[in-house]
Amino acid sequence: MTDKPIQGEKRVFMTGNETLAWAAVAxxxxxxxxxxxxxxxxxxxxxxxxxxxxxxxFLQTEDExxxxxxxxxxxxxxxxxxxATAGPGTTLFQEPISMAxxxxxxxxxxxxxxxxxxxxxxIYSQQEVNMMTFGGNGEGWRVVYSTATHQELYDxxxxxxxxxxxxxxxxxxxxxGYQAKMREPLTMYNPEDRGIEMxxxxxxxxxxxxxxxxxxxxxxxxTFSVEEELYEATMPIQKEYEEMSEHxxxxxxxxxxxxxxxxxxxxxxxxxxxxxxxxxxxxxYKVGYFRPIxxxxxxxxxxxxxxxxxxNFLLAESALGQFARPVKEALFNxxxxxxxxxxxxxxxxxxxxxxxxxxxxx
Amino acid sequence: xxxxxxxxxxxHVETKPHKFCPGCGxxxxxxxxxxxxxxxxxxxxxxxxxxxxxxxxAWDFFDVDTVQTHHGRTNPVxxxxxxxxxxxxxxxxxxxxxxxxxxSQHLVxxxxxxxxxxxxxxxxxxxxxxxxxxxxxxxxxxxxxxSPYGRDAETTGSPTLGPEMVAAIASPxxxxxxxxxxxxxxxxxxxxxxxENQIAGNGFSFLEVLxxxxxxxxxxxxxxxxxxxxxxxxxxxxxxxxxxDEKKEA
Numbered sequence: 057m058t059d060k061p062i063q064g065e066k067r068v069f070m071t072g073n074e075t076l077a078w079a080a081v082a083x084x085x086x087x088x089x090x091x092x093x094x095x096x097x098x099x100x101x102x103x104x105x106x107x108x109x110x111x112x113x114f115l116q117t118e119d120e121x122x123x124x125x126x127x128x129x130x131x132x133x134x135x136x137x138x139x140a141t142a143g144p145g146t147t148l149f150q151e152p153i154s155m156a157x158x159x160x161x162x163x164x165x166x167x168x169x170x171x172x173x174x175x176x177x178x179i180y181s182q183q184e185v186n187m188m189t190f191g192g193n194g195e196g197w198r199v200v201y202s203t204a205t206h207q208e209l210y211d212x213x214x215x216x217x218x219x220x221x222x223x224x225x226x227x228x229x230x231x232x233g234y235q236a237k238m239r240e241p242l243t244m245y246n247p248e249d250r251g252i253e254m255x256x257x258x259x260x261x262x263x264x265x266x267x268x269x270x271x272x273x274x275x276x277x278x279t280f281s282v283e284e285e286l287y288e289a290t291m292p293i294q295k296e297y298e299e300m301s302e303h304x305x306x307x308x309x310x311x312x313x314x315x316x317x318x319x320x321x322x323x324x325x326x327x328x329x330x331x332x333x334x335x336x337x338x339x340x341y342k343v344g345y346f347r348p349i350x351x352x353x354x355x356x357x358x359x360x361x362x363x364x365x366x367x368n369f370l371l372a373e374s375a376l377g378q379f380a381r382p383v384k385e386a387l388f389n390x391x392x393x394x395x396x397x398x399x400x401x402x403x404x405x406x407x408x409x410x411x412x413x414x415x416x417x418x
Numbered sequence: 419x420x421x422x423x424x425x426x427x428x429x430h431v432e433t434k435p436h437k438f439c440p441g442c443g444x445x446x447x448x449x450x451x452x453x454x455x456x457x458x459x460x461x462x463x464x465x466x467x468x469x470x471x472x473x474x475x476a477w478d479f480f481d482v483d484t485v486q487t488h489h490g491r492t493n494p495v496x497x498x499x500x501x502x503x504x505x506x507x508x509x510x511x512x513x514x515x516x517x518x519x520x521x522s523q524h525l526v527x528x529x530x531x532x533x534x535x536x537x538x539x540x541x542x543x544x545x546x547x548x549x550x551x552x553x554x555x556x557x558x559x560x561x562x563x564x565s566p567y568g569r570d571a572e573t574t575g576s577p578t579l580g581p582e583m584v585a586a587i588a589s590p591x592x593x594x595x596x597x598x599x600x601x602x603x604x605x606x607x608x609x610x611x612x613x614e615n616q617i618a619g620n621g622f623s624f625l626e627v628l629x630x631x632x633x634x635x636x637x638x639x640x641x642x643x644x645x646x647x648x649x650x651x652x653x654x655x656x657x658x659x660x661x662x663d664e665k666k667e668a
Contacts, residue, residue: 118523125488126495128487129497265462274484279470
C-alpha cells in the first residue's frame, strides 16, 4: 500500500482535461472548487472520481465568482487548492484573481480557452490572453504558462503549484479547448520521483496559539484608506514581481541563429509553427522559431536577443493581436525589418498554411 | 454576569476607539460578538471575514484572524475555508447590500448547501459606506440618495426579508434569526446560539441585525432610535425563524 497516486513513470494516452486532473492529484492538491463550463468540465469529472480515492475534496459552487473566492478561502486555510475555467468563466474569475494578486494568495487555475467575445464557441481560441495576463483592476501580477502539449499540461500544472506557493503570485496554466479535448500520449510521474519537491503550503489564518495573547492576530485586507498607503503597499509587490520574473520566465527557441525569418507563436499554435519551421528547413529555407512559455512575465530580453540576430517576423495567433501586443512591446526600440501577422480569432492553425505563407513570399 | 462596560477580551485594543461613525450600530453588534467570542472561548479557532462597505472597517477590530474580502464575496471565502478546514469557525460579516444584493446568490446557495458557517448581515436600510443609497432593505417611502422622493415599491420592489428567505430554503440543522441593537439581551442570545450552532456543526447559521445609520439617515439620536425601534421593527420582525430543534423564541 502506498499513498502515491502514480507508481513509477506511467505512459498514458488521455485527454488534456484528464491530464490536468491527474497532475493536480500528483501535485498533492487537497481540494478543487469549480463550476461547470465547456471545455473545462472534465477536469472536474476526473477530479471528482479520483478525489475520494486519494482523500481529496471537491466543492461545486454556484458560479465562477464563488469558485474563485472559495478557492481563495481554501488556500488561506492552508490547503493546496485549485480551480479551472474557460471563456465567460474566466471573465468572472478576474475578480477573485485580483484579490489574490493584492493579497499574495497562491491561487492556481487551469484555463481552457474557448471562443470569444461573449458566449461564442465552446471549442477553441487564444482570446483569453489579455484577460489572463492583465485582467482585473490591477497590474498583471500573475504567472501565466501557455502550454502546447499534454506533457506540458502535466508538467506545468505541477509547476504552477510550486511557483504560486514559492512566490505567492497567482499562477495559471493557460491552455485551450483543443488541448482540453484531444487525446495524446504523455508520461505521468510523481513529482518527488523526479526530484521535484512540492513547496509546503502555509496557513494565512487559524495559526497556532491565541491571537493577541500568544501571537499577533492575522489581519488580511485589500482595502486602503489613502493614496500613499496604497502606494506603500503596492510598490514592494511590484518589486517582488520583477525580482521573481527572471527566475520564472520561460521560452522555447529553435534555429534562430542563422534565420532570416522567425515564426512567433504561443500555446498550441506553436506546434504548427514548429512543424512549419522544420519542413521549411528541410526545403532549405532559413526559418527560426520562438515561443514564449510564460506570457506573464513575458520573455522580453530573450525576444530582444533573438531580434538582434534576425528581425523579420511572422506572428500567428488564434486571436486578433492579443499575443502580438506584448511581442510588440518587447520589440519597442528594437530595429524590426518586417513584422507580418496572421490573426485567426477562434480558429486553429496547420503547419501547411504557415509553410505556404512563408514559401509564397520567398 | 458580563460587564457590558468593559471591552471584550477578544477586542483588538490598539484599534479602539473604532472607526465607525458616532451612533452607528456596528459597534454594538461587534461588542456583542466580542462577548460571545469570549464566553465561548473560541478566539484561537475563529476566522472573521468582513465584506466591503462599512463592515470592512472591522478588518482589524478583533484579536481574531480576520480576512477582508470583496463586496458580496465574504460568504464564499468563508465557505471555502470551512470546507478546507472544518475545525475552523468561520463568520462572514456583511451589510445588507453585500448579503442581499451583490452577494445574494452566495447567501442563497450557502443556505441551500447548508454550509457550516455563520453569516451575519447588518441591516441599516441603506448603503452606508458609499453615501446612503437605496439598499435591498430600504423601507417603502424611505428617502435615500438614489430614492430621493422615497422608495417606490412599484418600481424598486419591496424590502428584502433576509431571514425569512433563508429560513424558507434552509435545511434541517440551520439556525436563522433576526435581532436588533434595540434589544441587546435578545440579540446576544441569538448571536450566541448562532455561533454555537456552527460549533455543533448542525448546519447553516444566519443572523440579521437591525442596526442604525444616523450619518446617512440624517437623524439625531432620538430620531435614530425611533427609526430602529418603531419603523424598522414594524417591517422586520425580530425573533428566531429556524433552530435545530425547531423551538423558537419569538
